[in-house]
Amino acid sequence: MKIQVEPGNETVITLSGQLDTLAAVDFEKEIRTVLESDAQAVVLDGAGLTHVSSAGLRLLLTLQKGMTAKKGTLRLTHIKGEIMEIFHITGFSSILTIE
Amino acid sequence: MVNEVHIVNDLGQLRVLNDFVDRTIESFGLNQRMSMPLFLALEEAVVNIIMYAYPGEQGKDILIRMEREEEKLTVTLVDSGVSFDPTAQAEPDTTLSLEDRPIGGLGIHLIKKLMTEVYYCREGDKNVLTMVKELNEYG
Numbered sequence A: 001m002k003i004q005v006e007p008g009n010e011t012v013i014t015l016s017g018q019l020d021t022l023a024a025v026d027f028e029k030e031i032r033t034v035l036e037s038d039a040q041a042v043v044l045d046g047a048g049l050t051h052v053s054s055a056g057l058r059l060l061l062t063l064q065k066g067m068t069a070k071k072g073t074l075r076l077t078h079i080k081g082e083i084m085e086i087f088h089i090t091g092f093s094s095i096l097t098i099e
Numbered sequence B: 001m002v003n004e005v006h007i008v009n010d011l012g013q014l015r016v017l018n019d020f021v022d023r024t025i026e027s028f029g030l031n032q033r034m035s036m037p038l039f040l041a042l043e044e045a046v047v048n049i050i051m052y053a054y055p056g057e058q059g060k061d062i063l064i065r066m067e068r069e070e071e072k073l074t075v076t077l078v079d080s081g082v083s084f085d086p087t088a089q090a091e092p093d094t095t096l097s098l099e100d101r102p103i104g105g106l107g108i109h110l111i112k113k114l115m116t117e118v119y120y121c122r123e124g125d126k127n128v129l130t131m132v133k134e135l136n137e138y139g
Helices: A021-036 A054-069 A081-090 B011-027 B032-052 B107-114
Strands: A002-006 A010-019 A041-052 A073-077 B002-008 B061-069 B072-079 B117-123 B126-134
Touching: A002 A021, A010 A021, A010 A054, A021 A054, A021 B011, A041 A054, A041 A081, A041 B032, A054 A073, A054 A081, A081 B032, A081 B107, B002 B011, B011 B032, B011 B061, B032 B061, B032 B072, B032 B107, B032 B126, B107 B117
Parallel strands: A010 A041, A041 A073
Antiparallel strands: A002 A010, B002 B061, B061 B072, B072 B126, B117 B126
């Protein structure tokens, strides 16, 4: 799993590989940093994302809740069909903003 | 066709699991599209066992067995940990709004949705979780 963060007023997080239980540890640290920053808009680019487990979903929910709490926004882009299917099964497709 | 692997109750073993799934997909001649649902369901089930079956104990065995019979793939997980039926857990409400959604509790729900059938039984001192996937849709 690769995580790249480009900080800014619109912070871009690029994920590639598997957002599974092992990767979740690193992703959680990045999320905490982003939530503590001044970023009001976060874009999560999932073009290279191949797999999301429930540990990954938990963190996406944490990120969404954190951004909402600070009156910011989170957008997910380039999410693959297989992962969209997971979002539909779990009801995440109605909680997250997916473009 | 049958493939088996033994792992111990350590999250680092998920890499072994990943390789095992990849190898099995190849040797069973399964469609690559099976990879995501299969690995996801297995990860959820195995993480559950690693985290909760053997409290305070290390190096404990978990057996993962996959069998293909025509268009049916059967995945069986066996551990000798504390008795636990993951299929008996309450279903999360996936229609709740952002504010009301609890963080967590999705694992077994995902397994049930990704696989065709999931059942649990206690055999002696072992937990046996069986997950079946009909392969028709994947070829």
